[in-house]
Each structure stands twice: as C-alpha cells, then as structure tokens.
Amino acid sequence: MTLLAGNLAGRKITVHDMSLRDGMHPKRHKITLEQMRSIATGLDDAGVPLIEVTHGDGLGGDSVNYGFAAESDETYLRAVIPLMKQAKVSALLIPGIGTVDELRMAAACGIGTIRVATHCTEADVSEQHILLGRKMGLDTVGFLMMAHMAEAPKLVEQAKLMASYGANCVYVTDSAGYMLPEDVYARVSAVHEALGDGIEIGFHGHHNLAMGISNSIAAVAGGASRIDCACGGMGAGAGNTPMEVFIAVCERMGIVTGVDLFKVTDVAEDRVTPILDFPVRIDRNSLTLGYAGAYSSFLLFAKRAEAKYGVSARDILVEMGRRKTVGGQEDMIEDVALDLVRARRSAVA
Amino acid sequence: MKKIRCALIGPGNIGTDLLYKLKRSEVLEPIWMVGIDPLSEGLERARQLGLKTSDQGVAGLLPHVDTDDIRIAFDSTSAYAHAANAKALEPLGVLMIDLTPAAIGPYCVPPVNLGEQIGLGVTNVNMVTCGGQATIPMVAAVSRVQAVEYGEIIATVSSKSIGPGTRKNIDEFTRTTAAAVKKIGGAARGKAIIIVNPAEPPLIMRDTVHCLTVEEPDQAAITESVHRMIAEVQKYVPGYRLKNGPVFDGRRVSIFLEVEGLGDYLPKYAGNLDIMTAAAARTAELFAQEMLAGRWSAPVLEAAEALP
Numbered sequence A: 001m002t003l004l005a006g007n008l009a010g011r012k013i014t015v016h017d018m019s020l021r022d023g024m025h026p027k028r029h030k031i032t033l034e035q036m037r038s039i040a041t042g043l044d045d046a047g048v049p050l051i052e053v054t055h056g057d058g059l060g061g062d063s064v065n066y067g068f069a070a071e072s073d074e075t076y077l078r079a080v081i082p083l084m085k086q087a088k089v090s091a092l093l094i095p096g097i098g099t100v101d102e103l104r105m106a107a108a109c110g111i112g113t114i115r116v117a118t119h120c121t122e123a124d125v126s127e128q129h130i131l132l133g134r135k136m137g138l139d140t141v142g143f144l145m146m147a148h149m150a151e152a153p154k155l156v157e158q159a160k161l162m163a164s165y166g167a168n169c170v171y172v173t174d175s176a177g178y179m180l181p182e183d184v185y186a187r188v189s190a191v192h193e194a195l196g197d198g199i200e201i202g203f204h205g206h207h208n209l210a211m212g213i214s215n216s217i218a219a220v221a222g223g224a225s226r227i228d229c230a231c232g233g234m235g236a237g238a239g240n241t242p243m244e245v246f247i248a249v250c251e252r253m254g255i256v257t258g259v260d261l262f263k264v265t266d267v268a269e270d271r272v273t274p275i276l277d278f279p280v281r282i283d284r285n286s287l288t289l290g291y292a293g294a295y296s297s298f299l300l301f302a303k304r305a306e307a308k309y310g311v312s313a314r315d316i317l318v319e320m321g322r323r324k325t326v327g328g329q330e331d332m333i334e335d336v337a338l339d340l341v342r343a344r345r346s347a348v349a
Numbered sequence B: 001m002k003k004i005r006c007a008l009i010g011p012g013n014i015g016t017d018l019l020y021k022l023k024r025s026e027v028l029e030p031i032w033m034v035g036i037d038p039l040s041e042g043l044e045r046a047r048q049l050g051l052k053t054s055d056q057g058v059a060g061l062l063p064h065v066d067t068d069d070i071r072i073a074f075d076s077t078s079a080y081a082h083a084a085n086a087k088a089l090e091p092l093g094v095l096m097i098d099l100t101p102a103a104i105g106p107y108c109v110p111p112v113n114l115g116e117q118i119g120l121g122v123t124n125v126n127m128v129t130c131g132g133q134a135t136i137p138m139v140a141a142v143s144r145v146q147a148v149e150y151g152e153i154i155a156t157v158s159s160k161s162i163g164p165g166t167r168k169n170i171d172e173f174t175r176t177t178a179a180a181v182k183k184i185g186g187a188a189r190g191k192a193i194i195i196v197n198p199a200e201p202p203l204i205m206r207d208t209v210h211c212l213t214v215e216e217p218d219q220a221a222i223t224e225s226v227h228r229m230i231a232e233v234q235k236y237v238p239g240y241r242l243k244n245g246p247v248f249d250g251r252r253v254s255i256f257l258e259v260e261g262l263g264d265y266l267p268k269y270a271g272n273l274d275i276m277t278a279a280a281a282r283t284a285e286l287f288a289q290e291m292l293a294g295r296w297s298a299p300v301l302e303a304a305e306a307l308p
Helices: A033-045 A073-083 A100-109 A123-135 A152-165 A181-195 A212-221 A243-253 A261-275 A284-292 A296-309 A313-322 A331-348 B013-023 B041-048 B058-064 B079-092 B110-119 B130-143 B164-168 B170-183 B219-234 B271-292
Strands: A014-017 A050-052 A088-093 A113-119 A139-145 A169-173 A200-204 A226-229 B004-009 B028-034 B052-054 B070-075 B095-098 B124-126 B148-158 B187-197 B205-213 B239-249 B252-260
Touching: A014 A243, A033 A050, A033 A073, A033 A261, A073 A088, A073 A100, A088 A100, A088 A139, A100 A113, A100 A123, A113 A123, A123 A139, A123 A152, A123 B164, A123 B170, A139 A152, A139 A200, A152 A169, A152 A181, A169 A181, A169 A226, A181 A200, A181 A212, A200 A212, A212 A226, A212 A243, A226 A243, A243 A261, A284 A296, A284 A313, A296 A313, A296 A331, A313 A331, A331 B148, A331 B205, A331 B239, A331 B252, B004 B013, B004 B058, B004 B271, B013 B028, B013 B041, B013 B271, B028 B041, B028 B058, B028 B070, B028 B271, B041 B052, B052 B058, B058 B070, B058 B079, B070 B079, B070 B271, B079 B095, B095 B271, B110 B130, B110 B219, B110 B271, B130 B148, B130 B170, B130 B187, B130 B205, B130 B219, B130 B252, B130 B271, B148 B170, B164 B170, B170 B187, B205 B271, B219 B239, B239 B271, B252 B271
Parallel strands: A014 A050, A014 A226, A050 A088, A088 A113, A113 A139, A139 A169, A169 A200, A200 A226, B004 B028, B004 B070, B028 B052, B070 B095, B095 B124, B148 B187
Antiparallel strands: B148 B205, B205 B252, B239 B252
C-alpha cells in the first residue's frame, strides 16, 4: 500500500488539540474553567501549537438539543486565551447552529483560527462565515464533516467551494470514525492535488474502529499537514486520535510535530484522564458508531435514550446510520427510540 | 364571484408553487408574475398558465398596478430585493406578503396570529421562515397553556429543498426564526437550528420543538393543546403530522413533527417550502375576504412620487 511505501521522515505537520472542544461531548459540555485552564496550559507548555476551545457543537451549540455547557463560549475563550504562551486558540462554527455574531464575539476574544464546519456535501452554507473569518484576518479553515458519505470527486468539488470563499485550509473530517486508511488516503490526496500547495489540507479522525492513528498517518501520506488529535483521546465516541500516541508514532516515523512527547503524555495522564466521567474507549456502542457510520457525538444521547426507553443504544445508532442522518441531528435519537419502542410493541401485539 | 387580483414577484420554485395554490383560490386571482431573467422557466410557465409577465422586475409591474387593480403582491425574491419592492408597491395601496427574511412587516404564522394582522393597519406582512411556519404553532400551543421560559426548534430539511439564497445567508434563517419563536411563539427566549441533509431519496422535512416551561408542565393540557394546533395547521398543510410526543422530561416538553408538502409544483418532501407558500396563500386569503367584504384595504400612502 502506498502509505507504507511512502517515506514521511522530515515532513512537518501541525497538530491541533480537540480535547477542550470535541472532548466536551463525553463531558456533556460541563468542563469547568479550572479544568480548561489546567489542560490548555499543559498543552501550551508541551508545544501543541493549536488548541480548540468551544462548546462541543461549536459556537452557539449551547442548547437543549446538544446540551447546555457549564459556561458560555465567551467565558471559556476568555479564560484560556490570555494564558497561552505560544499556542493559538481556535473555535468551531457550524452554520445553522452558530452565526457570524458568535464568530465576531470569538474574534474579539482573540482566537487565531476559525473552523467553519458543514456536512461534506453542503459547503455552500459556509460562505458568509468563511468570508468574514478571512476578512477579519483569521486563519480560516473549512471543515467537511462526515466525509465518509461522499466520494473523492464530490469532496474535491466542495473543498474548492470553501477555498473559493477564502479558506486557507480544508479538512477531510471522519466524524463517524468510519473510514479506513485507504478511504482517507484516497480523499485527502484527491483534495490535496486539486487544491494545490497554496491550501493546507487537514484530517480529523475518530477512534471508533481504532483507526485514529493509522488514518492520520494515511492523511499525512496523502498530503495533509494539519492533524486533529485529542489529548488523552478525550473526544466524542471512542474519542479522537489520541494526541500522545500520535506524537510518539510521528517521532518514530520522523514526522516533525514540535510537540514534546513526554510532556503531552503527562498532560493526558495527569490532567485529562482524571476528569473523565467514564473511560472514553471502544465499547459496543462507540464501535457501532464507526461500524454504522453515525456521527460520534450521538453516543451519549443514544445511551440516555436507552436508559429512558429501554431500547438498546446500539439499535438506535444502527438506525441513525441507516437513516443517513448527518451531524447535528441529535434530535432524531429520541424520535428513533420512540419509533423502535412502537415497532417492538406492535411486533408483540 | 369577484376575486382580489394579485401579483407574484420572483418566478423561482416558491413563486411557482405559490402560483399553483393561488390558481385554486376562491378569493384570489393571480394576474402578474414578474422576474428579472428573460430566460426564466418560471416566467414561461406563468405565461402558459395565463399570467401576464415581465422580466423587468417590479418596474415592469408598476405601470399596471392601477389598471389591473392589483391589491396584493407576494414577494419571494430576497431580503435585499424585498426592501426595494415594498418601497415601490406599498405607496400604491398594494398589500405585501413577504416570503423573504426581510421582515419589514410584522411576523405572521396563520394559526397563531393571522386574525390580529387585520387590525394592525399593516401594508406588509412577513411569513417568517419555513422552519418558523412549521414549529412556531407548536411553541404557541405550549405557551398558551403555561409560561415557556425557552423555546428551541430544530428544522431538518433535504438538501434539494433549499435554494442558493437560503444557503448564502443561512444566518438569516436562524436569527429570524429565533426572534419569531419568542415574539409569536410566546417563549421568553428562543433558539433556532437548521440542519441540511443530502440523503437520497430526499427526506421529508422534520422538525423538533423543545420548550422549557417555567413550572412543571401540565401534561394533559399541553397534549390536548398540541393536538388542537396540529389540526389547525392541517387545514392548510394536510401533510403536517405529529410524529412523536409530546414527550415530557422534567420541565422539558419535546414535540417531533414531519411536514409533507402537497406536491403542487415542488416535490412532496419539500414540506418546508410548501408550508411557506400555503401560509402565504392563507394569509392573503384572509385579507382578501376582508377586502371583498369592504372591511379592509391597504392604506394608500402619500408618497405619490413613487409612481412612474
């Protein structure tokens, strides 16, 4: 396979930490300011260049549908940004959930990067947000979610749209943790070739099928220069690509990240792991996300519906995948659970 | 029977679907359809249906407002264009039914506040958004039973049913809908979320409404009120259905809806567009009935210089 043959030694990449944004999902958006400060300063000291801080569903995600956070996005951003010695802080914005009003707020707080996320076939809803991010001089990233649901040519078309609005970096985002290394390589390399060297390519993985590291390496082989990882693996589903493991693998392969392995390992062990409410790991439900191609942050909602309605979270997630739901459709989980309850009743009757 | 004569501005999908609905009305008669693209399929279709058309936009309509006795104009262009269109037509005594997010006039969600519009002396009525039309009746169904501290709606629409205008300015949707969840739905605070789903075959519009009530929800009264409101909406959107709920969880009340369109011009899955055109037609019909009974007419303003 191409990626094993490729020699990646000497390649420089930027790792982007997700534990304080994607990691908000397993924490039900309740990470405290003190925990945010502790993890962020640890990452900064370890040399992680980019750290995302927002509600798990991005700016404006605070809601019944996705969960109310312990603090507002503004409070989190203002708590973390002034403490950073070298790291830049990013915010996520999903059009349809957040608006340019929140983008302006985050810019006023001092973010360096805005990441505008859409479903992988709907890039044109990001125009006004990417335009504004660029106009404000931010590092502006387009984030194509659930990228397993589109083939490479479609992703290329959508990535070009984001670049045309002004994105200087476009991500292939495996929100469901569904893709295998070949899938990642095919998509990332196609987008990289189509956009040329002027636009950076990124990859965001989830570890639901234990492919976080291999997929990220496949992405680097395909031309990606930004890789999302979560310190301690704290992210939705079975978590994101674990930062400390990825850094170790990069060192072995000679890929240059600028991150101190032992320091980041200590942040994972001493600051992230102790705050987890449950182990973020591959279990029957998180595995099902990757297997069925369902959005990773559906996990806790499915478990809650299981507890309330007595239908298995796994069945709910499989059905969510079958219905081709996309990111943000958390509201369908309770609806699907109620449908499954009704179907079971009528089967018994 | 005499009918009130109307014009449609914007020959796109919404305008065309609306035209089909107006052709069936007992009190409205569509006379003009105007657009700005001479090659527009929508204008061609309108001509085939017997309408007068112009590719000069509202400028092409103005000389005929008086002679053709146009009393109501539907605008399905864009928020930006609507401001200019309204400025040109309102002084001539034409009532504007605004299907854009411009929201110059008061919001109208027919089963909630249509009756009130008549008394307001308005020249312009705004139809909020598709998500607003689908969900605000449910917020109101809860808030008329007891105080709602927070209303949140999630509209999921098929990718094929949302056009370039909405996509270019999706923030307009969330802002306008959230504002109307408060103002018309009766929630103290409002939030709106829109999700675009590209699944094939396209999914029928889905909407979820979450309300947080101030006190413990009166389950029986809310359930009854929700069912009564569903029946009201079904009078003009027969495919408006309660899919699941109301579900009660502490102070949370959640309602799961599906909106299937009539399939006049737009496909049935595009319930989001159908509910807009159906609400606009219903709103205009109420005004038309009042006009025909001689009880109401749009005030003709003094700005005669707007005449060509």
